[in-house]
Amino acid sequence: MTDWYRESVKLHKLYSGKLEIVPKVPVKDQKDFAIWYTPGVAGPSKKIAEDILESFELTWRWNTVAVISDGTRVLGLGNVGAEAALPVME
Incomplete structure (x- = not known):
């Protein structure tokens, strides 16, 4: 892994991903x-x-979207599975 891969893994682990939902x-x-x-x-x-x-x-309907992936074609990573696609989709 290059340094930015390691840093990305470290930060994803620290924050448990990049997104959160908080009340308005x-x-x-x-x-x-x-x-x-x-x-x-x-x-x-x-x-x-x-x-x-x-x-x-x-409601939030005006500002929501669903992102769905089965993980079979993830940004040059190939078939990594749905769970491994989550960081890319997030």
Whole structure:
């Protein structure tokens, strides 16, 4: 392995990957929890049930993507398997 391979492995191990999901909004107390989770979350759910397009304004749907790989053709590495493809896909 070259030095940058070693450094990349070290940092991927240190941070357990490169991505994390964190809340956009603070949940500091029971009131916040009630608004963002239950029972408050039923409000946006009902609105989306009435008009599915509301999901683009009321959820992260407008800004998400799914990346799917079976790991058979990974950036010149070849067939390394789905798990070994994760660092490349992340």
